Amino acid sequence: MKSLSISLCERVTLVFSYFVVLAASQNGKFSWETEVDVEFKTIILKKDENVATIIMNRPDRMNALIPEMFGELKEALEEVNTDDDVRVVILTGAGKGFCTGSDIKEGSAAKGQGLRAEKGIDEVRQHIRHNPQKITLAIRNLEKPIIAAVNGPAVADGFDWALACDLRVGSENARFMNAFVRMALFPNTGATWLLPRIVGLGKALEILYTGDWLNAEEAHRIGVLNKLVPATDLESETMSLARKLAKQPPVSLRLMKMQTYRGLDISLEAALELAADGEAMTLKTEDHKEALAAFTEKREPKFKGK
Numbered sequence: 001m002k003s004l005s006i007s008l009c010e011r012v013t014l015v016f017s018y019f020v021v022l023a024a025s026q027n028g029k030f031s032w033e034t035e036v037d038v039e040f041k042t043i044i045l046k047k048d049e050n051v052a053t054i055i056m057n058r059p060d061r062m063n064a065l066i067p068e069m070f071g072e073l074k075e076a077l078e079e080v081n082t083d084d085d086v087r088v089v090i091l092t093g094a095g096k097g098f099c100t101g102s103d104i105k106e107g108s109a110a111k112g113q114g115l116r117a118e119k120g121i122d123e124v125r126q127h128i129r130h131n132p133q134k135i136t137l138a139i140r141n142l143e144k145p146i147i148a149a150v151n152g153p154a155v156a157d158g159f160d161w162a163l164a165c166d167l168r169v170g171s172e173n174a175r176f177m178n179a180f181v182r183m184a185l186f187p188n189t190g191a192t193w194l195l196p197r198i199v200g201l202g203k204a205l206e207i208l209y210t211g212d213w214l215n216a217e218e219a220h221r222i223g224v225l226n227k228l229v230p231a232t233d234l235e236s237e238t239m240s241l242a243r244k245l246a247k248q249p250p251v252s253l254r255l256m257k258m259q260t261y262r263g264l265d266i267s268l269e270a271a272l273e274l275a276a277d278g279e280a281m282t283l284k285t286e287d288h289k290e291a292l293a294a295f296t297e298k299r300e301p302k303f304k305g306k
Contacts, residue, residue, distance in 0.1 A: 042069040044094070045076045050087040050246040052080040059095025064103035065157060070131040077138040087246040087253075087305070089142060090238060091165060092149035099158025101179055128188045132157050136190045139164040140261070143254050145245050149238040150174040150225070160189035163198060166257065168224065169238045171231035176214040176224060178207055197264065198223055249287040250305035 044055040054076050056063040080086045093099050119127070139146060139161055148154075148162040150170035156179040162168055180187040187208065195204040199222045207214060220228040229237040245253065255278045263271045282288055286306040294301035 040072045040076065042066065043072045043076055045079065047080075047083070047086065050085060051090065051242045052083070052086045052088075053090040053092065054080070055092055055094050056099050057094045058103075059093075059097070061103055061105075062095070062097030062100040062153060063093040063158070064100045064106075065132070066103050066106050067131070070135060073135050074138060077135070077142065081138075081142050081144070084305070087144055087250050088242045089144060089146040090149055090242055091139070091146060091161065092238075093151055093158075095152075096173070097152040097158075098148070098150045098154040098162065098174070100153055101156025101158055132189045136160060136164050140190075143257070144250070145253060145257065147238060147242060147245075149234055150176075151231070151234055153177070155179045156187070157189045160187065160191045160194060163194040163224070164190060167226045167241070169227045169229060169234065169241060170216050170219065170225040171229060171234045172216050173231050174216040174219065174225065174228075176207075176219055178211050181208065181211040247300075247303070249282075249285075249291070249301075249303040251285055251287060252282055255282065 040057075042056070042058055044053075044057045046053045046055070054073070056069070056073075058064060058066070058069070077089075080089050135157075145167070146165045148165040148168040150162055150168055152171075152173045153175045154162045155177045159176045159178060162176070178187055178191055180191075191208060192204075195207060198204075199207070203222055214224065216225065216228055219225045227237060227241070259271065259274050259278060262274065287301075287303045290303060291301050
């Protein structure tokens with residue numbers, strides 16, 4: 001009979017992770033109008049107090065991906081993950097698109113050869129593992145909340161990266177597509193794992209099999225989008241949500257994110273064990289003391305992430 005509890009090794013690893021989170025200290029605001037914090041060529045990274053914004057920045061190509069972009073996205077995601085002043089991350093695209101997947105016009109497909117067709121199978125596999133899949137993992141494993149602001153088409157990798165974010169806010173211009181099937185390819189950036197967990201198995205397979213466009217209204221109805229807002233309000237609505245999360249206790253949010261995703265693959269009994277660990281640890285934080293003081297004094301708490 002399969003054990004309902006997590007193993008001792010798993011528990012030690014996860015408890016250690018809790019202590020790492022508790023040791024991290026951060027300090028609530030977001031605007032895409034702030035100054036550029038780090039210079040990149042294909043993306044923009046901005047920080048405003050406790051919120052970082054990563055903007056895929058090839059608007060003339062609907063933010064289609066080229067090799068340099070993978071490296072810069074990985075660097076930016078690592079930067080915001082290790083910056084203790086960042087509490088919330090926004091991922092979006094410049095111009096009219098979120099991200100439309102690989103830029104086939106920049107590659108061999110434009111010559112009628114097929115995407116990376118000139119490379120061997122193992123070389124292609126290594127490219128996938130070390131580039132687009134690294135971005136999916138970096139988004140999903142980010143220790144702090146990450147919100148996708150979907151301003152237009154999110155296709156292939158772009159669709160999957162939006163799914164990998166914790167929350168998604170979209171405008172009426174948001175559209176989603178599994179374009180891999182239209183190119184007789186397999187979706188390599190996580191769609192077959194991510195999408196069923198959000199919309200359920202049947203709907204996920206329909207989207208994956210057909211390659212049809214998923215419009216903003218339907219995406220909101222089935223849970224791909226958490227919020228659907230007018231295009232003119234996308235920035236302000238995302239800003240409002242980011243600021244709200246940035247004011248929350250960082251340690252609690254990190255632990256909730258960690259356990260919520262971990263809970264997809266463990267039993268309820270195992271999840272309750274971890275919940276007990278988390279509650280016991282957060283009871284000892286300075287933020288919990290601040291929450292009690294703010295409640296007594298009838299004021300807004302000011303959390304420090306300690």
